Amino acid sequence: MSVDPSGPMNYVDDDASTGSGDDINLLEGHNKRQSVTPSSSGRRKRSRKATGDAIVDAMLEIAAASKLRASAIMKNEDRFSISKCIKVLDEMQDMSTGMDDLDLELDEMELVAAAAGYYYYNSITRQIRCASLPSGSGFMNEVLEGPDDLCREMFRMDKHVFHKLCYTLRHRGMLRDTAGVMIEEQLAIFLNIVGHNERNRVIQERFQHSGETISRHFNNVLKAIKSLSREFLQPPDINTPPEIHSSNRFFPYFKDCVGVIDGMHIPAHVPAKDQSRFRDSKGFLSQNVLAACTFDLQFIFVYPGWEGSAADSRVLRAVLDDPDQNFPPISEGKYYLVDTGYSNTAGFLAPYPGIRYHLHEYRGANQLPRNAKELFNHRHSSLRNVIQRSFDVLKARFPILKLAPQYAFHIQRDIVIAACVLHNYIRREERHDWLFSSIEGAAVDELPDFDEQPELQFASSIQEQIASSLRESIATVMWNDFLHKWDQW
Structure with a gap:
C-alpha cells in the first residue's frame, strides 16, 4: 500500500526538553526572607556584628530574589542549590539555644554567602554563554x-x-x-x-x-x-548517454540504455501499529524508496513512502500501474538497467540469474569472465553501479537520511524528495562539487539483496521473450569482441 505524497505537512519535534540549560531547583514556600535574630542572652557581641548583620540581610535578599527566579525556570534537583542552603538555615533556627550564637551567626553567613556565590556564578556563566552565541x-x-x-x-x-x-x-x-x-x-x-x-x-x-x-x-x-521536483526531476535524454558512448566496454552494447532503477531503504520512524509492515528483511524499520537515475548521477524519478517489507519489484509494478505517479515514459527500444530483484522484461534489462554479478565477485584469481553470461553480468554491474554512487552522495550530503528522524511519516517522505531535488540542483550548478568529485568514476561495492526475488506475472511472456532476446544478443556480441580484445573487459 502506497502513501499519498500530497498530504498536509506538519513539523513534529518530539523533544520535550526545555533546552534552557538551567538545573536550579527550589523548595516551595521559601519566597520569604529568612531573618537572623541575634540571641538576647547578653553575651558579648563582636564589634563587627552590625556589619555582619547588614551583609547577612543583603545576601538573604539576594537568595530570596534568586529563589523566585530559579523556581520559574527549572525543577531539577541540584546537588548545591539555594533551596538546600535555605533549608539548612531553617533547621539551624530550630536548633537548641545552647549553641554559641556567634558560631551560629557565622555559620549562617557562610551558608548564605555560598548560596549567593552559587547563584552569581551560574547567572554570570549563563549570561556569558548566551552572549557568546551569535544571532x-x-x-x-x-x-x-x-x-x-x-x-x-x-x-x-x-x-x-x-x-x-x-x-x-x-x-x-x-x-x-x-x-x-x-x-x-x-x-x-x-x-x-x-x-x-x-x-x-x-x-x-x-x-x-x-x-x-x-x-x-x-x-x-x-x-x-x-x-521544484517537477523541474529538477526530469525524464532522461533519449540519446545515448555520453558516459556510455565514450566507453568501449559499454558502447555499442548498451547504447539504448537511458538510466538505472533500484530501491533505496531509508530508516523510518513509524507508530507501533505500523512497525511490522515497515520492518525490512534485515529487521530494521525503513521506507522503501524507488529511484531512477542517469549516468550523470542525477535522479530522474523518486517514489518514497513504501513499507520496508515491500519488494522492489512490487513497488515498480505499482508505479507503472498508476498513471498519476508520472513515471517517465520509456521510448520503444529503450530500457533501464535493473538488478535481479526485478523481472527481465521490455524496458527493464536485468542480469542473468544464478551467474556471479557483483563486482567483488570478479576479484582475485578468478577475475576474468569465463563465458558470455559472466561478461555481460560484470559490465551490467559496472554500469548499474552509478545508482549506488548516487545514493552514497545523497546520504553523505544529507545524513538525516541515515537515521530515522522523529517527524510525522509524511514529513519523512517529503524530506527524501526534497533531498533528491537539492542533489540534482547542486549537480547542475556546480559540476565540481566536492562530494560528487569524491565519488566520480569510483566503483562502489554493493552487497546483494538475497531476499529480493522478482514477483511472478510482472510482465507478459511476450515482453519477457523480447527482453531475453535483447540480453542474449548483447551478450553474444560482447563476448565475441572480448575474445579479440580481452584486455578491455
Missing part, C-alpha cells in the same frame, strides 16, 4: 563571509549555489522574507537540519529563534523545495 544573522555572516569549506560543511553546498538557490526561491515567490528572518536564514535553518540531522533545540541555540519559528520555517522551506 541568526550573525551566524549567517560568519558562514557566508568565512572560508568556503565552512559553507560546505554547514550548508552542504558551495556559496554561489546557496545564493542562487535563495534567489530562485525569492524571485519565484516560493518563500518571502519575514520581519526577523530573511530567506537566506530560512534556507540555512532547513539545510542545517537535513544536513546534520540536528534537533529543534540545537537549531534554536544556533540561530537564536524559538522552537515554533524553527518549525515554521522548516516546513515552509520543505514545501518550497519539494515544489
Whole structure:
C-alpha cells in the first residue's frame, strides 16, 4: 500500500526538553526572607556584628530574589542549590539555644554567602554563554563571509549555489522574507537540519529563534523545495548517454540504455501499529524508496513512502500501474538497467540469474569472465553501479537520511524528495562539487539483496521473450569482441 505524497505537512519535534540549560531547583514556600535574630542572652557581641548583620540581610535578599527566579525556570534537583542552603538555615533556627550564637551567626553567613556565590556564578556563566552565541544573522555572516569549506560543511553546498538557490526561491515567490528572518536564514535553518540531522533545540541555540519559528520555517522551506521536483526531476535524454558512448566496454552494447532503477531503504520512524509492515528483511524499520537515475548521477524519478517489507519489484509494478505517479515514459527500444530483484522484461534489462554479478565477485584469481553470461553480468554491474554512487552522495550530503528522524511519516517522505531535488540542483550548478568529485568514476561495492526475488506475472511472456532476446544478443556480441580484445573487459 502506497502513501499519498500530497498530504498536509506538519513539523513534529518530539523533544520535550526545555533546552534552557538551567538545573536550579527550589523548595516551595521559601519566597520569604529568612531573618537572623541575634540571641538576647547578653553575651558579648563582636564589634563587627552590625556589619555582619547588614551583609547577612543583603545576601538573604539576594537568595530570596534568586529563589523566585530559579523556581520559574527549572525543577531539577541540584546537588548545591539555594533551596538546600535555605533549608539548612531553617533547621539551624530550630536548633537548641545552647549553641554559641556567634558560631551560629557565622555559620549562617557562610551558608548564605555560598548560596549567593552559587547563584552569581551560574547567572554570570549563563549570561556569558548566551552572549557568546551569535544571532541568526550573525551566524549567517560568519558562514557566508568565512572560508568556503565552512559553507560546505554547514550548508552542504558551495556559496554561489546557496545564493542562487535563495534567489530562485525569492524571485519565484516560493518563500518571502519575514520581519526577523530573511530567506537566506530560512534556507540555512532547513539545510542545517537535513544536513546534520540536528534537533529543534540545537537549531534554536544556533540561530537564536524559538522552537515554533524553527518549525515554521522548516516546513515552509520543505514545501518550497519539494515544489521544484517537477523541474529538477526530469525524464532522461533519449540519446545515448555520453558516459556510455565514450566507453568501449559499454558502447555499442548498451547504447539504448537511458538510466538505472533500484530501491533505496531509508530508516523510518513509524507508530507501533505500523512497525511490522515497515520492518525490512534485515529487521530494521525503513521506507522503501524507488529511484531512477542517469549516468550523470542525477535522479530522474523518486517514489518514497513504501513499507520496508515491500519488494522492489512490487513497488515498480505499482508505479507503472498508476498513471498519476508520472513515471517517465520509456521510448520503444529503450530500457533501464535493473538488478535481479526485478523481472527481465521490455524496458527493464536485468542480469542473468544464478551467474556471479557483483563486482567483488570478479576479484582475485578468478577475475576474468569465463563465458558470455559472466561478461555481460560484470559490465551490467559496472554500469548499474552509478545508482549506488548516487545514493552514497545523497546520504553523505544529507545524513538525516541515515537515521530515522522523529517527524510525522509524511514529513519523512517529503524530506527524501526534497533531498533528491537539492542533489540534482547542486549537480547542475556546480559540476565540481566536492562530494560528487569524491565519488566520480569510483566503483562502489554493493552487497546483494538475497531476499529480493522478482514477483511472478510482472510482465507478459511476450515482453519477457523480447527482453531475453535483447540480453542474449548483447551478450553474444560482447563476448565475441572480448575474445579479440580481452584486455578491455
